[in-house]
Amino acid sequence: MSAQITPSRTLDCRGLLCPMPIIKISNAIRELEVGQVLEMLATDPGSRADMLAWEKHTGHEILDTKEDDGLLRFYVRKTR
């Protein structure tokens, strides 16, 4: 599945530690339409596991996670 993901918005959580990325993404996802994709940037290594837990409990879908020299990019689709 190498389809290009086009985010509708980017949320910058670089430099923020738990719980801030999770708090911010749960607020940001509310502003999207169902089906839209949010790109979140993070530097907190803990956010990988936090985002998986958030995905599990909210039902939104992480389409892809990229890591590049400490910078994490999550692509999250709003499902409901």
Added chain:
Amino acid sequence: MAEEKKRRRLALVASQGSLDMAYPPLILASTAVSMGWEVGIFFTFYGLDIINKRKLPTLKVSAVGNPAMPPPFPSVPVQVPTIIGTLPGATALATSFMKGWMSKANMPTIQELIEVTLDGDGKLFACTTTMGVMGVEEEDLIEGVSCLGAAAFLDFASEADVSLFV
């Protein structure tokens, strides 16, 4: 795919009133509401200070008998001995160091975490017994707090998936 099951519930007891111990329950609560959970925090004993209008802005942390407190200057790996922590001004200094670490790490303040929790429909419960014992009135408490006792909180916690004591 979200499963259609009962919403998760987190029940927390916040019994400590120092700045360092105000963070754990509030970080857990604000994270849980961000994950769509129901949350209730029972503020009892010194934890009542966290939701007390006058005390909330002045929560402190002491270096006395606090061997887990990190050295104030990371470059100088010397922990504050308890005896130094008893000197006048030492608590204020320890508190300002902690606030500095938090702000440098872009951590939210306790007030901000309370707001996130309330915005996420989290419930703040003030222990009525603590209020009676320490002479705290309902008007001394911040907005959004309900007052109840142990039995009512235990009833809330009986339906919780996760119950934690801080």
